[in-house]
Amino acid sequence: MTTGSFEARPTPIRIGDRSFDWGARTYVMGIVNVAPDSFSGDGIIDPARAGEQALRHVEAGADLVDIGAESTRPDHEPIEADEEWRRLEHSLMAVRRMIDVPVSVDTSKAEVAERAFHAGADALNDVRGLRGDRDLADVLAASRKPAILMHNQRGRAFSGDVIADIEVGLTASLEVALRAGVPEDRLIVDPGFGFGFGPAQNLEMLRRLGELRTLGRPLLIGTSRKSTIGHVLNRTANERQWGTAATLALAVQQRADIVRVHDVEEMRQVVQVADAVVRGWDPSDPR
Secondary structure (H helix, E strand, O other): OOOOOOOOOOOOEEEOOEEEOEOOEOEEEEEEEOOOOOOOOOOOOOHHHHHHHHHHHHHOOOOEEEEEOOOOOOOOOOOOHHHHHHHHHHHHHHHHHHOOOOEEEEOOOHHHHHHHHHOOOOEEEEOOOOOOOOOHHHHHHHHOOOEEEEOOOOOOOOOOOHHHHHHHHHHHHHHHHHHHOOOHHHEEEEOOOOOOOOHHHHHHHHHOHHHHHHHOOOEEEOOOOOHHHHHHHOOOHHHOHHHHHHHHHHHHHOOOOEEEEOOHHHHHHHHHHHHHHHOOOOOOOOO
16 A cells, blocks of 8 residues: 655546646536435436536536435435436436536446446546445456545444544555556545544544545545534535535645535635645636
């Protein structure tokens, strides 16, 4: 396993036809939900609307778009691969026609991922970190696509140290990928904010996010509209934009590489200003 200091940066990763240069700035991933039971209430059924939302994200400054068809909220009802693909297929194709930035598919099923790659998805985003469907790592290796591997604490005992648990989980996910033949330099990690940790642990995760740099991989953080923000503010999911903004500014301070968000226009401004403080500002740079 590659290790690195807080300041060491992983080598760039090519996603689709774009190269992501880690450390240059924080990249913004826009969310397109085509699950009708999404926790944030933004699920889209009509493929044309999914394509339009993806286009709005790109016009607002998204560097890449993530599309998923199965809710991953704590009380979600699991669905079969055929149903997930039925929801996803035409929306993914519509998104792919509408935008020219990379598109990742949010799934934990090998069958869905394989179909999505053939339909134009550029990367995998797996909330189970290749530790769910045993065939997914092989599909990923065969595709030669990059992947985001998330630590999922649901159903796992809490050791008392949130970062230690995340490091154990992500190390296990990276090892699954490596054993299947996926090069480490195609992998991004996500600590799993909101996936099995309580509000206090989620806030500690964010406060100590920079410690995960020792994994040597780019870091994605997904705090957007999550229930921890709701617990702090006593606000519903669609009233958590300002709380999300605070978490993202702090994540940038801890050198997050990608933020996954619902509200691209507003959050792009947040990370752009945070980057100017943390990484330095060049007035001649249009980014």
